Amino acid sequence: MASQGCSGFVRGTMKATKDIYYDVVITGSGFGSLFFLHKYLRQFPTAKRILVLERGRLNSHGWQLSKGKNSDIDVADTIAIPEGHKPWKFTIGLGGGTNCWWGMTPRMHPSDFELYSRYSVGTDWPISYADLEPYYVEAEDIMSVSGDVGMEVMFPRSAPYPQPPHRLAAPDRVLKQAYPGRHFAVPVARRRIATSQGRACCAHGNCNLCPVDAKFNLFNGMSEVYQDPRVSVMQEAEVTGFETADLNISAVTYRQGGQMHRARGELFVLGANAIFTPYLLQKSGIASEFTGKGLNEQVGAEVEVLLDGLDNFDGSTATSGINYSLFEGEHRRDVAATTVVFRNRWPNGLRHEYGRWRQLLSIWITAEDLPQAGNYVSTSDRDGIPLVFHTGASDYASNGIKRALSALPELLRPLPVESIGKVNWRKTESHIQGTTPMGNDPASSEVDHRLIHHKYRNLVIVGSSVFPGCPTANPSLTVAALALRAGDLLV
Numbered sequence: 325m326a327s328q329g330c331s332g333f334v335r336g337t338m339k340a341t342k343d344i345y346y347d348v349v350i351t352g353s354g355f356g357s358l359f360f361l362h363k364y365l366r367q368f369p370t371a372k373r374i375l376v377l378e379r380g381r382l383n384s385h386g387w388q389l390s391k392g393k394n395s396d397i398d399v400a401d402t403i404a405i406p407e408g409h410k411p412w413k414f415t416i417g418l419g420g421g422t423n424c425w426w427g428m429t430p431r432m433h434p435s436d437f438e439l440y441s442r443y444s445v446g447t448d449w450p451i452s453y454a455d456l457e458p459y460y461v462e463a464e465d466i467m468s469v470s471g472d473v474g475m476e477v478m479f480p481r482s483a484p485y486p487q488p489p490h491r492l493a494a495p496d497r498v499l500k501q502a503y504p505g506r507h508f509a510v511p512v513a514r515r516r517i518a519t520s521q522g523r524a525c526c527a528h529g530n531c532n533l534c535p536v537d538a539k540f541n542l543f544n545g546m547s548e549v550y551q552d553p554r555v556s557v558m559q560e561a562e563v564t565g566f567e568t569a570d571l572n573i574s575a576v577t578y579r580q581g582g583q584m585h586r587a588r589g590e591l592f593v594l595g596a597n598a599i600f601t602p603y604l605l606q607k608s609g610i611a612s613e614f615t616g617k618g619l620n621e622q623v624g625a626e627v628e629v630l631l632d633g634l635d636n637f638d639g640s641t642a643t644s645g646i647n648y649s650l651f652e653g654e655h656r657r658d659v660a661a662t663t664v665v666f667r668n669r670w671p672n673g674l675r676h677e678y679g680r681w682r683q684l685l686s687i688w689i690t691a692e693d694l695p696q697a698g699n700y701v702s703t704s705d706r707d708g709i710p711l712v713f714h715t716g717a718s719d720y721a722s723n724g725i726k727r728a729l730s731a732l733p734e735l736l737r738p739l740p741v742e743s744i745g746k747v748n749w750r751k752t753e754s755h756i757q758g759t760t761p762m763g764n765d766p767a768s769s770e771v772d773h774r775l776i777h778h779k780y781r782n783l784v785i786v787g788s789s790v791f792p793g794c795p796t797a798n799p800s801l802t803v804a805a806l807a808l809r810a811g812d813l814l815v
């Protein structure tokens with residue numbers, strides 16, 4: 325299936341494009357670009373020439389499995405991180421983060437879009453949950469998301485999930501009873517039921533390299549977008565900058581096969597992830613004073629809990645339940661909202677005692693953060709290598725984790741807990757957000773609510789760089805929904 329998906333892609337063999345004037349030139353082929361183009365192709369049937377410039381290669385599912393990695397390009401060779409600063413994870417390759425992601429697809433909560441109005445902290449988004457809701461539905465349909473329709477008590481929805489929820493593991497079944505309306509099966513883009521696109525998830529728990537190809541990615545879920553006859557995909561084409569004429573982008577420059585090229589066009593879309601997107605604006609001399617600032621991701625911590633007499637790991641996917649008991653409320657004026665995810669796997673191994681191997685629980689707590697201007701992306705003295713500074717998250721976020729840890733014994737009271745182990749603060753959540761934020765005011769944001777650049781009106785920026793805040797939810801479903809909306813509103 326995956327290899328069929330790959331064979332039709334245009335390989336990076338096209339010649340320089342100086343004589344072609346494109347309707348759209350897209351930088352990057354990951355989540356944001358893919359969902360934007362999906363919508364654009366439907367909305368603009370007369371557009372005939374679309375160019376996608378992707379720095380990485382097409383690495384098929386088979387290639388990734390055989391090599392045990394998602395890309396032939398090492399992240400460490402693409403960015404510079406000062407000693408002691410936070411590490412970042414991403415994939416350089418056709419499909420971007422759709423390759424390596426774990427398929428977690430919770431929606432952002434209505435309150436996440438109104439954090440400032442409700443709690444006088446952070447920023448309001450320039451759109452509401454209601455504005456994005458139809459696009460959440462569309463993105464969930466495309467990715468065959470499996471989820472619990474009961475979540476609508478917190479996350480209103482206009483249509484059911486396309487797939488039923490995954491089977492909960494034993495501890496989650498207990499907690500769902502104890503916390504009605506607060507504990508749910510985690511929504512995931514890992515198929516509960518086999519479809520014509522691929523097999524059902526079998527809870528293997530290695531989702532960045534899923535052996536059965538049950539998790540949505542470019543190749544098994546949306547290959548038709550880049551195989552559309554109107555679309556030319558250039559691999560190993562590294563965009564190096566933008567050229568401008570008056571207040572328009574007139575061309576992108578890119579390096580391919582050791583040579584520099586230029587592609588001219590009408591509309592430009594930039595979706596190179598939240599590190600390279602601001603970096604390309606900076607390198608092109610079209611950055612504003614805040615471009616690249618506010619780099620962020622959630623703060624995470626893991627805890628292992630020993631259970632007394634309750635066997636775990638009978639759920640049907642890698643992550644079983646999500647609990648929102650510590651999420652919404654007045655505490656958000658002072659400390660972060662947190663979500664608690666219950667994993668259907670055992671990262672530190674099973675228990676050793678005879679017959680009690682499965683009596684443990686792996687918990688993952690995630691806190692929202694408030695973007696800090698002191699965490700930022702900038703150019704460096706090495707060509708093509710951004711410098712990525714992140715000295716730490718806000719106290720708001722770390723205090724949110726501490727609040728959740730203090731509340732954990734009470735939260736877990738419905739379970740037969742033997743002991744709660746020591747806390748492991750996670751180095752990264754593998755999300756990169758916030759360096760070209762959306763907003764209504766050009767004085768404090770890069771793009772408007774349609775993701776159009778405030779100054780260069782033929783430039784659309786997609787991807788998680790446009791997030792003005794950092795809610796607890798994993799970002800990619802929202803990236804996809806925002807990109808679908810941007811494609812829709814372009815009309």
Ligand SMILES: Cc1cc2nc3c(=O)[nH]c(=O)nc-3n(C[C@H](O)[C@H](O)[C@H](O)COP(=O)(O)OP(=O)(O)OC[C@H]3O[C@@H](n4cnc5c(N)ncnc54)[C@H](O)[C@@H]3O)c2cc1C
Binds near residue numbers: 424597798803
């Ligand atoms: C291990 C891992 C697990 C994750 N799990 C989840 C999860 O479960 N749920 C979730 O919501 N999110 C998850 N994520 C995060 C998810 O991958 C990102 O949120 C998502 O990919 C962001 O989309 P994007 O469009 O901003 O960037 P990307 O999808 O990263 O796309 C950027 C694209 O731009 C290309 N590019 C970069 N520079 C250039 C250039 N100069 N020229 C041309 N092309 C360029 C890249 O190669 C890439 O294809 C995970 C990430 C990792 C690493």
Ligand code: SF4
Binds near residue numbers: 526532533536641
């Ligand atoms: S849990 Fe296993 S089968 Fe399911 S998506 Fe992850 S790796 Fe694939």
